[in-house]
Amino acid sequence: MERSFESWQKEVIRCIRCGACQNVCPVFRELQAESSVARGRVKLIRGVISKDLDLTEGFIDKMSLCLMCKACVVNCPSGVKVDKLVEAARKEIAEKKGLSPLKNLIFRLVLKNRWVFDTGMRTGRVFQGLVFRKGPNGQGMLPRMSLGIDKRRLLSPLAQKPFKGMYPEVVKVPEATMRVAFFSGCMINYIYTDTGRAVINVLKQNGVEVVIPPLQNCCGTPVRINGDYETAKIMARANIDVFLKEKVDAVVVACGTCGLSLKEEYVELLEDDPIYVEKAKKLGSMVKDFTELVVSLEGFKDKMGSLPVKVTYHDPCHLVRGLKIKEQPRQIIRSIPGVIFEEMSKADTCCGSGGSFSLYHYELSTKINDHKVESIHQTGAEILATGCSACQMHIADGLNRQGITMQVMHTAQLLEMAYKVGEGLTSVKFDKG
């Protein structure tokens, strides 16, 4: 029996309406309306459950105005799982009102079916030059014409070749000390192949053999948090089957959102499926963020060359509050000789991306991003490292809008660079914006 919307009553009444979420909610910080803070969302959900309110357009809009950043969840004195409540409301909306035609197409046709996604992305690469122009400093691209997204929006181009096409299924190393499977996620596969390459190179350098299962899918989070549970379940089961088949010591992720999905959310999603819930638990126990794995490898600090550069780090929401990865990336960055690590203020505040949130609420999402960019800029760093491709794209967009020159990269890329210098393959020079 699948959990009914009404059954969330138990969770909504735990909200004592103290208002502590006002202190941390990035959307509320911009909008200030009571309906835009966690307490308001919970009250609205309660209103629908108790039939004070209906699933109106207004309600649907309020539910869409959540970044799912979990800041309220960790700050809530009563421990109300606001993100789960919003997700339950979106599920109710999707079931009773249906998804929008665009979301329907993307979720049910594209993301679910790997070959459609692959073909679409390949075709997309050929045509993207017609509609996008190159961004400043050769980074990213800007729309040439209106696409329903802001013309100032810096997007990253699709890669020449998807990540999975760049490597054999098994990347062997001599005398491997460990064997892991890598879940790349969509953005690394199609856009940030550099991140994927860095993950592979760093792991190789540390004697870790990497399996890249070709049949892996999108993790399903974009589908699930928009309420389409049916599609999300199909995607989860497919990934579980693919990864449990591999004989590996760990499943490595380089994205907090995908990681949280594989580690914890599949179990919740599949709780009514007695066979797959056990499989999901097994997969979950094997999942490790890239930085978590690296710091556990003896000798990862050996062979690093010096990078005379100032670095700051942004905590992706699902990495820091989901997978609870906070110290590991900092430990890696600080261990690189020459690097000056400068902590920004509020490093764990959401960058405003929120996945599809930034496409549907672009203005708002850029306002939230402005605060993040300001904190980053104040550090005077030349490199921003982070652990999530969506944050990477959104922050690069923000820096571009503000005319700030700075490199944005995954922690893995910074580490890869240090190893390269260590091998004498390259010397590094950075321009400060």
Add this chain to the structure above:
Amino acid sequence: MRPEIIQKLSEIVGKDNLYTTLEDLYCYTYDASFVKADLKKDLAGVAVYPSNTEEVAQILKLANQEMIPVVPRGAGSNVSGGSISVGDCIILVLKRMNKIVEIDRKNLIAVVEPGVITGQLQSEVERIGLFYPPDPASLAFSTMGGNVAECAGGPRGVKYGVTRDYVIGLEVVLPSGEVINTGGRTIKNVTGYDMTKLFTGSEGTLCVITKIIVRLIPLPEAKSTMMAVFPEIVQACETVSEIIAVGLVPCSLELLDNIYIRNIEEYAKVGLPIEAGAVLLIEVDGDAEILAKQIGKIEQICRRLGAVQIRVAKTKEEAEELWRARRSAFAAVSRGKPTIIGEDATVPRSSIPAAVNRIQEIADKYNIIIAILGHAGDGNLHATILTDETDLEEAARVEKAINEIFIATVELGGSLSGEHGIGRAKSKFITIQTGEVGLKVQHQIKQALDPNNILNPGVMFGA
């Protein structure tokens, strides 16, 4: 709300600062209290977010002409139902007026707009070695305007007093739309009635506060924190009375009962003995040299009156660990029961043991769980009722128990509310404390300033 009123309001604040949809207005039917607005008759007509005094004045003038109720609101963290919508009203949110106008180091004052977050003011003044002491639990998100309107307190009340002790001047808008200034920038000021003190704690019933002048004090040099564990709660209560009686003034003196202790230990694992009857968390502050001496004296009193375990924090981190227990208190008890009602009865400090006794008797009588946590140093006990609001039968018993707690408090010479306010939650009890004539005088003040009863009607005096 009539469309032409909304149109006029929109012209005053701008259309982006005004909300009229059902979903938006639904979110002003509550605050942090257990009071709920009746959706059928108490859904606001509009919520407006003015940006300056002039806009507030225009809004009030319009409301007064049209006799529309106005509910002033800050962060909506009110715990007595004083900021929820009533009738087809205007919700007047002051959050956009959020500037710290000045921090005057020479005169030790700060001037702020009402939407400034209390905790932000504190960190700003502390950066230059000054101190604004009032510390309600909500300080990280509640506003100065709300704190002044409710006369908020907090743990530091025992040594430093409450909001009222720091407000020396106000700019307010009267229901007529006229703007007046009360008090000023001086410590001494006896020109006319003390309107500043009257408006502080007036719960949005007399005026809308648009500017606040507070006095600041030098930031204490150092702090020292200790925890004492007692087998019986009565021993802890006697210890509190004794500490106060010998003239020691800690800056915090917090009491946690056994229900809290057990829940905190299960939840946060801070090493509290779960069989203990009560724990006192004590903090002293001041010159670094005298702190050890003060702590030593308090330690002696605790031992003499039966403390079985005493921990004095040696480092900042250890002190933080002790406070972690106190701060996790609320989260800890909320795991077991979904509905938590925090009461606010306050008694003279010597009556704390008697008050604790009465509360426990009432809990037994109505067969409900009441945990006690309190700013014991100033007699402000927060009886915390752990219940489930969906259990209607229990809810009825809870209501009776709350009524009895109020009566017991006043019998012990105490106050219905120490720092939460009367609001809508306690308005029907007000005469127990003020008496009929006392209430009549308050009514007359209200009528003189707000003859049309547009400002927060129902708050304090009932419907």
